[in-house]
Amino acid sequence: MSLSINRQLKVFFCCSLILALAQVAHAQSTMKFRSSAFIPNSAIPKQFTCDGQDISPPLAWRGVPKSAKSLAMIMDDPDAPNGTFVHWVVYNLPPATKYLDTNVPKTATIKGGGQQGRNGTGKDGYKGPCPPAGAAHHYHFKLFALDTELKLDPGATADKVEAATKDHVVATGEVVGTYQR
Numbered sequence: 001m002s003l004s005i006n007r008q009l010k011v012f013f014c015c016s017l018i019l020a021l022a023q024v025a026h027a028q029s030t031m032k033f034r035s036s037a038f039i040p041n042s043a044i045p046k047q048f049t050c051d052g053q054d055i056s057p058p059l060a061w062r063g064v065p066k067s068a069k070s071l072a073m074i075m076d077d078p079d080a081p082n083g084t085f086v087h088w089v090v091y092n093l094p095p096a097t098k099y100l101d102t103n104v105p106k107t108a109t110i111k112g113g114g115q116q117g118r119n120g121t122g123k124d125g126y127k128g129p130c131p132p133a134g135a136a137h138h139y140h141f142k143l144f145a146l147d148t149e150l151k152l153d154p155g156a157t158a159d160k161v162e163a164a165t166k167d168h169v170v171a172t173g174e175v176v177g178t179y180q181r
Contacts, residue, residue: 031063033143033173037102044139044177050130051181053103056088060099061143065170068095068145071114072165074158077129079137086158087139088126089117091150108154117156124155129179136180145171 037057038044046052064071075088090100093114100110106125108115119127131137146168152160 028169029063029065029171031061031143031145031171031173033059033061033141033175035059035141035175035177038177040175040177042178043136044129044179049128049179052128054126054128055103056100056126056128057177058099058102059141059143059175061173062098063171063173064095064145067147067170070146070149071095071097072144072146072150072161073100073141074144074161075126075139075141076158077131077137077139079131079135081132085120087119087128088141089119089156089158089161091115091117091152091156091161091164095145115152115154115156117152117158117161129177131179131181133181136178139177139179141175141177143173144169 034040035057037048044057048055048057070091071093072091073088074086077085077087090110091114093110097112097114104110104126106123108124110116116125118124121127129137129139144165146165147170148168150161150164152164
């Protein structure tokens with residue numbers, strides 16, 4: 001039995017509409033993510049680098065979806081001479097968290113909830129920008145709202161956090177800062 005042209009068109013449009021709605025339902029939303037310490041795509045102040053106090057900058061966000069069960073954040077430098085260098089890994093922050101204050105202690109557990117993973121030096125917590133002299137490097141602070149809490153041991157690496165977030169990201173946010181020595 002063959003369908004009439006009108007019926008075929010109706011079936012086609014209904015299927016197209018269902019696929020479009022399914023894509024929208026699985027689309028990630030964007031969170032507003034910023035630092036009061038620097039303007040996006042501009043210089044990170046010296047105090048947050050190895051040339052200063054090497055303390056973490058303040059970060060704040062909004063727009064976390066209600067479906068989020070935890071937050072994760074990774075800061076890295078894709079301009080590093082030996083490939084991307086990870087400066088900070090944070091995961092299992094409660095979804096109600098709205099910010100990380102200046103100078104988060106370099107411990108595995110974050111006060112108020114959440115954990116810090118290993119940075120590129122193999123230590124827990126923040127490691128500020130410390131590029132070789134020359135060109136400016138770009139430091140990407142990437143925030144992820146997740147539909148699950150990550151089942152990871154303390155001190156997880158960025159690779160482990162990224163692998164665990166696969167298929168669980170419901171929203172993202174990013175802010176980029178630069179630093180040049």
